[in-house]
Amino acid sequence: MKILGIEVAVVPDARIAPERGNFGEWRPGRSQIAIDPALVGDQQAETLLHEVVEAVVSGLGMELEHMKLQALARGVYAVLRDNPAEAQAIIRGKRVVTRVGA
Ligand SMILES: [Zn+2]
Numbered sequence: 489m490k491i492l493g494i495e496v497a498v499v500p501d502a503r504i505a506p507e508r509g510n511f512g513e514w515r516p517g518r519s520q521i522a523i524d525p526a527l528v529g530d531q532q533a534e535t536l537l538h539e540v541v542e543a544v545v546s547g548l549g550m551e552l553e554h555m556k557l558q559a560l561a562r563g564v565y566a567v568l569r570d571n572p573a574e575a576q577a578i579i580r581g582k583r584v585v586t587r588v589g590a
């Protein structure tokens with residue numbers, strides 16, 4: 489996938505959970521996001537978004553307390569999941585409203 493113009497590989501890694509207690513990892517040195525392949529349901533998607541937010545925050549040179557980053561990523565994920573039509577519009581750059589009475 490592409491994050492801020494950089495190609496990032498999303499790869500499975502079954503060791504991150506047992507070895508480091510994480511579901512995913514952003515690996516800036518390798519331009520790689522690792523995801524635990526054992527995650528079920530929407531956990532992989534939510535973890536991917538979390539790691540993407542990690543990559544964006546670091547790519548922008550920002551520092552954000554991890555708890556705040558986690559809350560932000562969770563909140564954005566919940567909104568996207570609860571609003572598939574608007575999420576598609578955002579992804580595809582489509583209009584989300586039209587002029588009333590025009
Ligand atoms: Zn994190």
